[in-house]
Amino acid sequence: MALPWLNKLLETVFFEPCPLHGDFGVPGECNLYCISCMGDPFCIHCREPHNDHRDQVLQIRKCLHQEVVRVDDIEKHFDISSIQVYKINDQPIVFLNKQEETRRHGRVNCQMCNRYLSNQDSRFCSISCKVNTVSNSSLEHQANEKSIPHSL
Numbered sequence: 001m002a003l004p005w006l007n008k009l010l011e012t013v014f015f016e017p018c019p020l021h022g023d024f025g026v027p028g029e030c031n032l033y034c035i036s037c038m039g040d041p042f043c044i045h046c047r048e049p050h051n052d053h054r055d056q057v058l059q060i061r062k063c064l065h066q067e068v069v070r071v072d073d074i075e076k077h078f079d080i081s082s083i084q085v086y087k088i089n090d091q092p093i094v095f096l097n098k099q100e101e102t103r104r105h106g107r108v109n110c111q112m113c114n115r116y117l118s119n120q121d122s123r124f125c126s127i128s129c130k131v132n133t134v135s136n137s138s139l140e141h142q143a144n145e146k147s148i149p150h151s152l
């Protein structure tokens with residue numbers, strides 16, 4: 001799945017203090033990411049250059065020390081079906097990356113990292129697990145196609 005902005009997003013370290021605004025005591029953490037620019041994360045005060053791509057700016061939030069994004073924000077850009085959705089303050093969110101295993105395995109587990117999922121319709125615990133599974137299986141698919149002898 002060729003989604004360079006998503007790969008970059010998953011590699012990005014968020015919530016670092018902004019070099020320009022991190023000392024003010026006000027939120028100067030870099031928790032915004034622009035899908036269009038695919039650059040470094042930035043803080044709310046550094047948002048102005050991205051005003052033209054307002055719809056492309058994702059706000060990353062923190063939940064249980066993990067980075068999460070609101071379903072409303074991400075689903076316009078990425079199909080999050082089969083990813084476990086949680087709720088923070090009544091807002092549906094998904095995790096960016098897999099979480100530390102904190103619970104024993106249940107009946108439904110993430111297909112990638114085996115983490116327990118509370119929603120039986122889910123298959124992945126996080127965006128990263130879904131992306132990795134999708135790319136692994138498409139690689140396997142390509143490999144299989146190559147190994148089939150052409151016998152016509």
Ligand SMILES: [Zn+2]
Binds near residue numbers: 021044046
């Ligand atoms: Zn800033």
Ligand SMILES: [Zn+2]
Binds near residue numbers: 037038049050053
């Ligand atoms: Zn931008």
Ligand SMILES: [Zn+2]
Binds near residue numbers: 110113114126
């Ligand atoms: Zn997982």
